[in-house]
Amino acid sequence: MKLDLKIQPLSSWITAKAQPLLIAGPCSAETEDQLVATAHLLAATGKVTALRAGIWKPRTRPGEFEGIGSIGLEWLKRAKAETGLPTAVEVATAKHVEEALKAGVDILWVGARSTANPFTVQEIADALKGSDVPVMVKNPVNPDISLWIGALERINNAGITKLAAIHRGFSSYEKTAFRNEPMWDLAINLKTHAPELPIICDPSHISGNRELIPYVSQKALDMDMQGLMIESHIDPSVAWTDAKQQVTPSALSELIDRLTLRQPEVVNTQVKDALAELRNKIDKIDDLVIQKLAERMKIVEQIGNYKKDNGITILQVNRWDEILQKRSNYGKALNLHADFTEKLLELIHSESIRKQTEIMNAGQGEAPVQEQLTHS
Known part of the structure; x- marks a missing residue:
């Protein structure tokens, strides 16, 4: 059954100067210098569409670094002013939405933990009413396509038509090479329900380590996904969160150069x-x-x-x-x-x-x- 989503084409709200569409930046905004320096290096590649950074970090256990908080929004504003890159952050509460919009963040995304909770999604949706900000929704932690669809519908019902999904893989009891199992069939299923819905892939969270990111990125593009979200840090070895799955801006540039872009439509x-x-x-x-x-x-x-x-x-x-x-x-x-x-x-x-x-x-x-x- 096709979903009745009112969606604007991706090209109408985000301009990719290069292909593929690429949202990149550190897993977490740690310091102002770290974020701004990373942003400059990413912008210099000429391949990055938007700058991402974790400001509020939902962690599995207390005591871990849970994000720098609202001050990081000011760092993002500076990075945008100096590089011209649009900015993107994850929001998990109504307060996050209000602060991000007030700071002029260009793109918001709903994280996997939030997508799994309809109460949280509805709170975010209510806070978004009256705004025109683009919103991307990650798949839920567990392989439940109904939760993913429900989250997209709630955001869309709030009047958000600049909408996209992010495929970041699913938790699994089985230990494999991936941090989160890709389960590509679920992303395909979502595309079948909503052919007009843009889906971008998050190879960093699927892979869990930088060595697998090229493989997952190519697979995503071959599956006709509209872009990639990849975590990039000026020095991943000292990153405060998810160090193993982040790449340097120069390594990211080389990775993108090695990808093969194929056309979804046959011309010949x-x-x-x-x-x-x-x-x-x-x-x-x-x-x-x-x-x-x-x-x-x-x-x-x-x-x-x-x-x-x-x-x-x-x-x-x-x-x-x-x-x-x-x-x-x-x-x-x-x-x-x-x-x-x-x-x-x-x-x-x-x-x-x-x-x-x-x-x-x-x-x-x-x-x-x-x-x-x-x-x-």
């Missing part, structure tokens, strides 16, 4: 025709896949009825292990990625369990709407 007629032919083949195969899945589910229903009539349990662990092993090996032989094959099989199996549960419970009251069994 020959290429367009070739793609159309290949996509037509995919459409036909997709139709067959859906048809075969439907046939499979008909057989699943027959099995469910047989199990019900003969008092057999729905879940047959040995059978599931056999399917998983055989099909995974088959998929591997056909050059399908093991993770993809396993996820596909689990999805099909989950639907099979749901159908059989429905048959077993027929006439015994309604089963839960979304009963799912997971298997390790």
Whole structure:
């Protein structure tokens, strides 16, 4: 279902002198000299669209550096006056909004922790009423697209039409190379709901270390995201917060130079025709896949009825292990990625369990709407 958001195009409220659109600056404004010096170096690259800096820092535990506070807004004003760069800060309360607007901050963003709390988002939205400031909304900490959408709707309902989303990854119990799992499919899902909504990527928070930032940045651009937000510090080794994921302005400039920009639209007629032919083949195969899945589910229903009539349990662990092993090996032989094959099989199996549960419970009251069994 498409979202009914009233949004102005990104190009109408932020001008990128270079591509890609790049919002950069230190994780935290630490001292006036640090912020202003970093801003000058970023401006000198000719690649930065706007200067970001954390003024109020929501920390996981008390006692950690929680931002320099309102005085940092004055430092931002100086940095803007000397470099000409528009400024951007995170806001988490109505007071933050009021102070940022009074200080002439050009762009506000709502952080991941705030997005996860509708009460906080509504407080911010109420404080924004009557203003015309651009607002960007980061995805919530946990992979919940409804919270992300809800936050965007609340801000939009407050009259903010200069609106964008920031993809910064999601928390996960599984420890991987990333600080926050990208879960690109959720960002794609949001884009499907709101095609007109600009989405920019925050590779710094997805990566958690500077070595991964180039990879995540290129991936984001290849996914047709409209820009990047990357943390940059004059000397990351002494940064007060998130030192590992910040890069120097010169390193940022080199990183941007190495990125490949690709066009979302096909211009070449020959290429367009070739793609159309290949996509037509995919459409036909997709139709067959859906048809075969439907046939499979008909057989699943027959099995469910047989199990019900003969008092057999729905879940047959040995059978599931056999399917998983055989099909995974088959998929591997056909050059399908093991993770993809396993996820596909689990999805099909989950639907099979749901159908059989429905048959077993027929006439015994309604089963839960979304009963799912997971298997390790």
